[in-house]
Amino acid sequence: MTPRIWAVLGDKTGDNAQVEAIAAVLGLPVETRRLVFKPRYRKGKPWFNASLRHVDRAASDALTGPWPDLVITIGRRPAMAALWIRKQSGGRTRLVILGRPKRDLSAFDLVIGSAQYQLPDAANILRIGLPLMRAPEERLAAARHAWDETLSALPRPLVVLLVGGATKPYRLDAVTVPELLAAARTYAGAEGTIYISTSRRTSQAAVDALRAQLPANARLYTVADSGPNPYLALLDRADALVITGDSVSMLTEAARLGRRLAIFDLPLDPFWHTVARLRPLLMRLGLVGFERDLGAFHQWLYAHNHAVPAGKPLAASAPAATD
Known part of the structure:
Protein backbone atom coordinates (compact mmCIF):
# COMPACT_ATOMS: atom_id res chain seq x y z
CA MET A 1 0.00 0.00 0.00
CA THR A 2 1.29 3.46 -0.90
CA PRO A 3 2.22 5.42 2.23
CA ARG A 4 0.37 8.64 2.95
CA ILE A 5 2.91 11.49 3.07
CA TRP A 6 2.29 15.08 4.13
CA ALA A 7 4.58 18.06 3.49
CA VAL A 8 3.75 20.47 6.31
CA LEU A 9 4.71 23.99 5.24
CA GLY A 10 4.88 27.33 7.01
CA ASP A 11 5.24 30.94 5.92
CA LYS A 12 8.92 30.99 4.88
CA THR A 13 9.45 30.54 1.16
CA GLY A 14 13.03 29.30 1.46
CA ASP A 15 12.12 26.75 4.12
CA ASN A 16 9.16 25.49 2.13
CA ALA A 17 11.33 25.07 -0.97
CA GLN A 18 13.59 22.67 0.92
CA VAL A 19 10.68 20.47 1.96
CA GLU A 20 9.32 20.55 -1.59
CA ALA A 21 12.76 19.56 -2.94
CA ILE A 22 12.64 16.35 -0.90
CA ALA A 23 9.02 15.69 -1.85
CA ALA A 24 9.87 16.06 -5.54
CA VAL A 25 12.43 13.25 -5.53
CA LEU A 26 10.56 10.69 -3.45
CA GLY A 27 8.70 9.23 -6.40
CA LEU A 28 5.57 8.97 -4.25
CA PRO A 29 2.42 11.10 -3.91
CA VAL A 30 2.91 13.88 -1.36
CA GLU A 31 0.03 15.96 -0.01
CA THR A 32 0.72 19.56 1.03
CA ARG A 33 -0.59 21.01 4.27
CA ARG A 34 0.12 24.74 4.35
CA LEU A 35 -0.17 26.46 7.72
CA VAL A 36 -1.00 30.07 8.53
CA PHE A 37 0.05 31.30 11.94
CA LYS A 38 -1.81 33.60 14.30
CA PRO A 39 -0.50 37.19 14.11
CA ARG A 40 1.17 37.09 17.53
CA TYR A 41 3.17 34.00 16.53
CA ARG A 42 4.34 35.08 13.07
CA LYS A 43 7.37 36.64 14.72
CA GLY A 44 6.85 35.71 18.36
CA LYS A 45 8.06 32.23 19.29
CA PRO A 46 5.50 29.88 20.85
CA TRP A 47 6.67 27.48 23.55
CA PHE A 48 7.85 24.39 21.69
CA ASN A 49 5.61 21.36 22.17
CA ALA A 50 3.04 19.25 20.30
CA SER A 51 0.40 21.90 19.74
CA LEU A 52 -1.67 23.88 17.25
CA ARG A 53 -2.28 26.84 19.54
CA HIS A 54 -0.10 29.03 17.29
CA VAL A 55 -1.92 27.98 14.08
CA ASP A 56 -4.83 29.90 12.53
CA ARG A 57 -6.78 26.76 11.74
CA ALA A 58 -9.50 28.57 9.78
CA ALA A 59 -6.93 30.03 7.38
CA SER A 60 -4.74 26.91 7.17
CA ASP A 61 -5.19 23.68 5.25
CA ALA A 62 -7.24 21.17 7.22
CA LEU A 63 -5.35 18.88 9.59
CA THR A 64 -7.73 15.96 9.89
CA GLY A 65 -7.53 12.18 9.51
CA PRO A 66 -6.78 9.84 8.01
CA TRP A 67 -3.42 10.69 9.49
CA PRO A 68 -0.25 10.35 7.41
CA ASP A 69 2.39 7.67 7.71
CA LEU A 70 5.11 10.29 7.23
CA VAL A 71 5.40 14.05 7.73
CA ILE A 72 8.22 16.13 6.23
CA THR A 73 8.61 19.62 7.66
CA ILE A 74 10.98 22.42 8.63
CA GLY A 75 11.03 25.20 11.20
CA ARG A 76 9.84 25.68 14.75
CA ARG A 77 6.15 26.40 14.12
CA PRO A 78 5.50 23.69 11.50
CA ALA A 79 7.45 21.19 13.64
CA MET A 80 5.07 21.81 16.55
CA ALA A 81 2.18 20.97 14.23
CA ALA A 82 4.00 17.83 13.07
CA LEU A 83 4.37 16.65 16.66
CA TRP A 84 0.65 17.31 17.18
CA ILE A 85 -0.19 15.26 14.06
CA ARG A 86 1.81 12.31 15.37
CA LYS A 87 0.00 12.56 18.68
CA GLN A 88 -3.36 12.37 16.88
CA SER A 89 -2.16 9.28 15.00
CA GLY A 90 -1.47 7.48 18.24
CA GLY A 91 2.26 7.75 17.66
CA ARG A 92 2.17 5.97 14.29
CA THR A 93 3.24 8.93 12.11
CA ARG A 94 6.95 9.23 11.45
CA LEU A 95 8.52 12.69 11.37
CA VAL A 96 11.33 14.05 9.20
CA ILE A 97 12.56 17.56 9.96
CA LEU A 98 15.09 19.70 8.13
CA GLY A 99 17.30 21.99 10.17
CA ARG A 100 17.58 22.07 13.93
CA PRO A 101 14.78 20.87 16.18
CA LYS A 102 14.23 22.79 19.36
CA ARG A 103 16.07 20.71 21.97
CA ASP A 104 14.46 17.27 21.74
CA LEU A 105 16.14 15.47 18.85
CA SER A 106 14.65 12.13 19.86
CA ALA A 107 11.16 13.43 19.07
CA PHE A 108 11.94 13.10 15.35
CA ASP A 109 12.67 9.96 13.35
CA LEU A 110 15.09 11.76 11.03
CA VAL A 111 16.82 15.13 11.42
CA ILE A 112 18.52 16.48 8.29
CA GLY A 113 21.00 19.19 9.22
CA SER A 114 23.34 21.22 7.01
CA ALA A 115 26.80 22.41 8.01
CA GLN A 116 25.74 25.39 10.13
CA TYR A 117 23.87 23.31 12.71
CA GLN A 118 25.53 22.04 15.87
CA LEU A 119 24.02 18.59 16.12
CA PRO A 120 25.35 15.64 18.13
CA ASP A 121 26.12 12.23 16.70
CA ALA A 122 22.95 10.12 16.80
CA ALA A 123 21.29 7.39 14.74
CA ASN A 124 18.54 9.76 13.57
CA ILE A 125 20.89 12.55 12.41
CA LEU A 126 21.74 12.96 8.72
CA ARG A 127 24.35 15.62 8.02
CA ILE A 128 24.49 17.38 4.64
CA GLY A 129 26.68 20.23 3.45
CA LEU A 130 24.30 22.88 2.10
CA PRO A 131 20.61 23.53 2.72
CA LEU A 132 18.38 22.13 -0.02
CA MET A 133 17.75 25.48 -1.68
CA ARG A 134 18.70 26.99 -5.01
CA ALA A 135 17.65 29.91 -7.20
CA PRO A 136 14.97 28.58 -9.61
Whole structure:
Protein backbone atom coordinates (compact mmCIF):
# COMPACT_ATOMS: atom_id res chain seq x y z
CA MET A 1 0.00 0.00 0.00
CA THR A 2 1.29 3.46 -0.90
CA PRO A 3 2.22 5.42 2.23
CA ARG A 4 0.37 8.64 2.95
CA ILE A 5 2.91 11.49 3.07
CA TRP A 6 2.29 15.08 4.13
CA ALA A 7 4.58 18.06 3.49
CA VAL A 8 3.75 20.47 6.31
CA LEU A 9 4.71 23.99 5.24
CA GLY A 10 4.88 27.33 7.01
CA ASP A 11 5.24 30.94 5.92
CA LYS A 12 8.92 30.99 4.88
CA THR A 13 9.45 30.54 1.16
CA GLY A 14 13.03 29.30 1.46
CA ASP A 15 12.12 26.75 4.12
CA ASN A 16 9.16 25.49 2.13
CA ALA A 17 11.33 25.07 -0.97
CA GLN A 18 13.59 22.67 0.92
CA VAL A 19 10.68 20.47 1.96
CA GLU A 20 9.32 20.55 -1.59
CA ALA A 21 12.76 19.56 -2.94
CA ILE A 22 12.64 16.35 -0.90
CA ALA A 23 9.02 15.69 -1.85
CA ALA A 24 9.87 16.06 -5.54
CA VAL A 25 12.43 13.25 -5.53
CA LEU A 26 10.56 10.69 -3.45
CA GLY A 27 8.70 9.23 -6.40
CA LEU A 28 5.57 8.97 -4.25
CA PRO A 29 2.42 11.10 -3.91
CA VAL A 30 2.91 13.88 -1.36
CA GLU A 31 0.03 15.96 -0.01
CA THR A 32 0.72 19.56 1.03
CA ARG A 33 -0.59 21.01 4.27
CA ARG A 34 0.12 24.74 4.35
CA LEU A 35 -0.17 26.46 7.72
CA VAL A 36 -1.00 30.07 8.53
CA PHE A 37 0.05 31.30 11.94
CA LYS A 38 -1.81 33.60 14.30
CA PRO A 39 -0.50 37.19 14.11
CA ARG A 40 1.17 37.09 17.53
CA TYR A 41 3.17 34.00 16.53
CA ARG A 42 4.34 35.08 13.07
CA LYS A 43 7.37 36.64 14.72
CA GLY A 44 6.85 35.71 18.36
CA LYS A 45 8.06 32.23 19.29
CA PRO A 46 5.50 29.88 20.85
CA TRP A 47 6.67 27.48 23.55
CA PHE A 48 7.85 24.39 21.69
CA ASN A 49 5.61 21.36 22.17
CA ALA A 50 3.04 19.25 20.30
CA SER A 51 0.40 21.90 19.74
CA LEU A 52 -1.67 23.88 17.25
CA ARG A 53 -2.28 26.84 19.54
CA HIS A 54 -0.10 29.03 17.29
CA VAL A 55 -1.92 27.98 14.08
CA ASP A 56 -4.83 29.90 12.53
CA ARG A 57 -6.78 26.76 11.74
CA ALA A 58 -9.50 28.57 9.78
CA ALA A 59 -6.93 30.03 7.38
CA SER A 60 -4.74 26.91 7.17
CA ASP A 61 -5.19 23.68 5.25
CA ALA A 62 -7.24 21.17 7.22
CA LEU A 63 -5.35 18.88 9.59
CA THR A 64 -7.73 15.96 9.89
CA GLY A 65 -7.53 12.18 9.51
CA PRO A 66 -6.78 9.84 8.01
CA TRP A 67 -3.42 10.69 9.49
CA PRO A 68 -0.25 10.35 7.41
CA ASP A 69 2.39 7.67 7.71
CA LEU A 70 5.11 10.29 7.23
CA VAL A 71 5.40 14.05 7.73
CA ILE A 72 8.22 16.13 6.23
CA THR A 73 8.61 19.62 7.66
CA ILE A 74 10.98 22.42 8.63
CA GLY A 75 11.03 25.20 11.20
CA ARG A 76 9.84 25.68 14.75
CA ARG A 77 6.15 26.40 14.12
CA PRO A 78 5.50 23.69 11.50
CA ALA A 79 7.45 21.19 13.64
CA MET A 80 5.07 21.81 16.55
CA ALA A 81 2.18 20.97 14.23
CA ALA A 82 4.00 17.83 13.07
CA LEU A 83 4.37 16.65 16.66
CA TRP A 84 0.65 17.31 17.18
CA ILE A 85 -0.19 15.26 14.06
CA ARG A 86 1.81 12.31 15.37
CA LYS A 87 0.00 12.56 18.68
CA GLN A 88 -3.36 12.37 16.88
CA SER A 89 -2.16 9.28 15.00
CA GLY A 90 -1.47 7.48 18.24
CA GLY A 91 2.26 7.75 17.66
CA ARG A 92 2.17 5.97 14.29
CA THR A 93 3.24 8.93 12.11
CA ARG A 94 6.95 9.23 11.45
CA LEU A 95 8.52 12.69 11.37
CA VAL A 96 11.33 14.05 9.20
CA ILE A 97 12.56 17.56 9.96
CA LEU A 98 15.09 19.70 8.13
CA GLY A 99 17.30 21.99 10.17
CA ARG A 100 17.58 22.07 13.93
CA PRO A 101 14.78 20.87 16.18
CA LYS A 102 14.23 22.79 19.36
CA ARG A 103 16.07 20.71 21.97
CA ASP A 104 14.46 17.27 21.74
CA LEU A 105 16.14 15.47 18.85
CA SER A 106 14.65 12.13 19.86
CA ALA A 107 11.16 13.43 19.07
CA PHE A 108 11.94 13.10 15.35
CA ASP A 109 12.67 9.96 13.35
CA LEU A 110 15.09 11.76 11.03
CA VAL A 111 16.82 15.13 11.42
CA ILE A 112 18.52 16.48 8.29
CA GLY A 113 21.00 19.19 9.22
CA SER A 114 23.34 21.22 7.01
CA ALA A 115 26.80 22.41 8.01
CA GLN A 116 25.74 25.39 10.13
CA TYR A 117 23.87 23.31 12.71
CA GLN A 118 25.53 22.04 15.87
CA LEU A 119 24.02 18.59 16.12
CA PRO A 120 25.35 15.64 18.13
CA ASP A 121 26.12 12.23 16.70
CA ALA A 122 22.95 10.12 16.80
CA ALA A 123 21.29 7.39 14.74
CA ASN A 124 18.54 9.76 13.57
CA ILE A 125 20.89 12.55 12.41
CA LEU A 126 21.74 12.96 8.72
CA ARG A 127 24.35 15.62 8.02
CA ILE A 128 24.49 17.38 4.64
CA GLY A 129 26.68 20.23 3.45
CA LEU A 130 24.30 22.88 2.10
CA PRO A 131 20.61 23.53 2.72
CA LEU A 132 18.38 22.13 -0.02
CA MET A 133 17.75 25.48 -1.68
CA ARG A 134 18.70 26.99 -5.01
CA ALA A 135 17.65 29.91 -7.20
CA PRO A 136 14.97 28.58 -9.61
CA GLU A 137 16.27 28.46 -13.18
CA GLU A 138 13.08 29.93 -14.64
CA ARG A 139 13.36 32.99 -12.37
CA LEU A 140 17.06 33.36 -13.18
CA ALA A 141 16.23 33.28 -16.90
CA ALA A 142 13.54 35.94 -16.48
CA ALA A 143 15.92 38.17 -14.49
CA ARG A 144 18.67 37.63 -17.06
CA HIS A 145 16.36 38.86 -19.82
CA ALA A 146 15.03 41.82 -17.83
CA TRP A 147 18.43 43.13 -16.75
CA ASP A 148 20.62 42.16 -19.70
CA GLU A 149 20.88 45.61 -21.27
CA THR A 150 21.55 47.38 -17.97
CA LEU A 151 24.18 44.98 -16.66
CA SER A 152 25.91 44.46 -20.02
CA ALA A 153 26.66 48.19 -20.18
CA LEU A 154 28.59 48.22 -16.89
CA PRO A 155 32.42 48.13 -16.86
CA ARG A 156 33.80 44.71 -15.94
CA PRO A 157 34.56 42.95 -13.73
CA LEU A 158 31.11 43.16 -12.18
CA VAL A 159 31.63 42.59 -8.46
CA VAL A 160 28.37 42.11 -6.59
CA LEU A 161 28.26 42.93 -2.88
CA LEU A 162 25.26 41.30 -1.18
CA VAL A 163 24.59 42.70 2.28
CA GLY A 164 22.54 40.92 4.92
CA GLY A 165 22.14 42.11 8.48
CA ALA A 166 23.01 41.65 12.12
CA THR A 167 22.15 38.23 13.50
CA LYS A 168 23.31 36.85 16.81
CA PRO A 169 26.18 36.68 17.53
CA TYR A 170 27.30 38.99 14.71
CA ARG A 171 26.90 42.71 14.11
CA LEU A 172 26.52 44.58 10.84
CA ASP A 173 26.32 48.34 11.31
CA ALA A 174 27.77 51.60 10.05
CA VAL A 175 31.15 50.73 11.58
CA THR A 176 31.32 47.59 9.44
CA VAL A 177 30.73 49.38 6.13
CA PRO A 178 34.26 50.68 5.32
CA GLU A 179 35.74 47.17 5.60
CA LEU A 180 32.87 45.78 3.54
CA LEU A 181 33.49 48.27 0.73
CA ALA A 182 37.24 47.65 0.90
CA ALA A 183 36.63 43.92 0.40
CA ALA A 184 34.57 44.62 -2.73
CA ARG A 185 37.25 47.00 -4.09
CA THR A 186 39.80 44.19 -3.75
CA TYR A 187 38.08 42.36 -6.61
CA ALA A 188 36.68 45.25 -8.68
CA GLY A 189 39.90 47.25 -8.90
CA ALA A 190 39.79 50.72 -10.43
CA GLU A 191 38.15 49.67 -13.70
CA GLY A 192 35.34 47.37 -12.58
CA THR A 193 31.87 47.96 -11.16
CA ILE A 194 30.69 47.30 -7.62
CA TYR A 195 26.95 46.63 -7.48
CA ILE A 196 25.61 46.59 -3.92
CA SER A 197 22.28 45.04 -2.97
CA THR A 198 20.93 45.13 0.58
CA SER A 199 18.29 42.94 2.19
CA ARG A 200 15.31 43.41 4.49
CA ARG A 201 17.60 42.73 7.45
CA THR A 202 20.10 45.46 6.61
CA SER A 203 19.84 48.22 9.23
CA GLN A 204 19.07 51.78 8.18
CA ALA A 205 22.36 52.87 9.75
CA ALA A 206 24.27 50.47 7.49
CA VAL A 207 22.29 51.59 4.42
CA ASP A 208 22.98 55.25 5.21
CA ALA A 209 26.70 54.51 5.62
CA LEU A 210 26.80 52.63 2.31
CA ARG A 211 25.12 55.53 0.55
CA ALA A 212 27.42 58.11 2.13
CA GLN A 213 30.59 56.15 1.31
CA LEU A 214 29.52 54.82 -2.09
CA PRO A 215 32.55 54.56 -4.40
CA ALA A 216 32.43 56.33 -7.74
CA ASN A 217 32.35 53.01 -9.58
CA ALA A 218 29.50 51.57 -7.47
CA ARG A 219 25.73 51.28 -7.66
CA LEU A 220 23.44 50.71 -4.70
CA TYR A 221 20.05 49.01 -4.52
CA THR A 222 18.12 48.98 -1.25
CA VAL A 223 14.86 47.25 -0.45
CA ALA A 224 13.28 50.68 0.05
CA ASP A 225 13.88 51.53 -3.62
CA SER A 226 10.79 51.59 -5.81
CA GLY A 227 12.34 49.80 -8.79
CA PRO A 228 12.61 46.06 -9.42
CA ASN A 229 14.99 44.03 -7.27
CA PRO A 230 18.14 43.08 -9.23
CA TYR A 231 19.17 40.28 -6.83
CA LEU A 232 18.66 37.31 -9.16
CA ALA A 233 20.16 39.11 -12.15
CA LEU A 234 23.22 40.04 -10.10
CA LEU A 235 23.56 36.48 -8.87
CA ASP A 236 23.40 35.31 -12.47
CA ARG A 237 25.75 37.86 -14.06
CA ALA A 238 28.36 38.55 -11.38
CA ASP A 239 32.02 38.02 -12.21
CA ALA A 240 32.61 37.77 -8.46
CA LEU A 241 30.43 37.93 -5.37
CA VAL A 242 31.19 39.27 -1.91
CA ILE A 243 28.47 38.17 0.52
CA THR A 244 28.19 38.94 4.22
CA GLY A 245 28.57 35.74 6.22
CA ASP A 246 25.23 36.01 8.03
CA SER A 247 23.14 34.95 5.02
CA VAL A 248 23.08 31.18 4.58
CA SER A 249 20.52 31.48 1.78
CA MET A 250 22.52 33.93 -0.35
CA LEU A 251 25.74 31.96 0.19
CA THR A 252 23.99 28.72 -0.74
CA GLU A 253 22.41 30.11 -3.91
CA ALA A 254 25.77 31.52 -5.04
CA ALA A 255 27.59 28.24 -4.33
CA ARG A 256 25.01 26.16 -6.19
CA LEU A 257 25.47 28.38 -9.26
CA GLY A 258 29.25 27.95 -9.14
CA ARG A 259 29.93 31.66 -8.73
CA ARG A 260 33.34 32.98 -7.63
CA LEU A 261 32.52 33.79 -4.04
CA ALA A 262 34.18 35.62 -1.16
CA ILE A 263 32.62 35.58 2.32
CA PHE A 264 32.84 38.72 4.45
CA ASP A 265 33.01 37.42 8.00
CA LEU A 266 31.06 39.79 10.24
CA PRO A 267 32.54 40.88 13.58
CA LEU A 268 31.20 39.36 16.78
CA ASP A 269 29.04 41.41 19.10
CA PRO A 270 31.07 41.61 22.36
CA PHE A 271 28.13 40.32 24.44
CA TRP A 272 28.16 37.02 22.56
CA HIS A 273 31.79 36.27 23.40
CA THR A 274 30.63 35.51 26.94
CA VAL A 275 27.56 33.59 25.80
CA ALA A 276 29.68 31.45 23.46
CA ARG A 277 31.86 30.30 26.35
CA LEU A 278 28.79 29.23 28.34
CA ARG A 279 26.84 27.65 25.47
CA PRO A 280 28.07 24.03 25.82
CA LEU A 281 26.95 23.99 29.46
CA LEU A 282 23.60 25.63 28.67
CA MET A 283 22.95 23.09 25.89
CA ARG A 284 23.68 20.15 28.21
CA LEU A 285 21.23 21.61 30.73
CA GLY A 286 18.57 22.01 28.03
CA LEU A 287 18.37 25.77 28.63
CA VAL A 288 19.14 26.60 25.00
CA GLY A 289 18.58 24.69 21.78
CA PHE A 290 20.95 23.57 19.05
CA GLU A 291 22.16 26.84 17.57
CA ARG A 292 23.69 27.70 14.22
CA ASP A 293 27.44 27.90 13.80
CA LEU A 294 27.92 30.12 10.78
CA GLY A 295 31.67 29.76 11.07
CA ALA A 296 31.33 26.00 10.53
CA PHE A 297 29.17 26.69 7.47
CA HIS A 298 31.83 29.01 6.04
CA GLN A 299 34.53 26.42 6.70
CA TRP A 300 32.53 23.82 4.77
CA LEU A 301 32.36 26.17 1.78
CA TYR A 302 36.09 26.88 1.99
CA ALA A 303 37.00 23.20 2.33
CA HIS A 304 34.97 22.30 -0.77
CA ASN A 305 36.42 25.17 -2.87
CA HIS A 306 33.12 27.02 -3.14
CA ALA A 307 34.36 30.21 -1.46
CA VAL A 308 37.31 32.08 0.04
CA PRO A 309 37.47 34.54 2.95
CA ALA A 310 36.98 38.11 1.70
CA GLY A 311 40.31 39.64 0.71
CA LYS A 312 41.86 36.34 -0.39
CA PRO A 313 42.48 35.73 -4.11
CA LEU A 314 39.62 34.15 -6.02
CA ALA A 315 40.16 31.12 -8.23
CA ALA A 316 39.60 31.52 -11.96
CA SER A 317 36.42 29.45 -11.59
CA ALA A 318 34.44 27.68 -8.89
CA PRO A 319 32.63 24.33 -8.94
CA ALA A 320 28.86 24.39 -8.61
CA ALA A 321 27.77 22.81 -5.34
CA THR A 322 25.49 19.79 -5.69
CA ASP A 323 23.15 18.03 -3.24
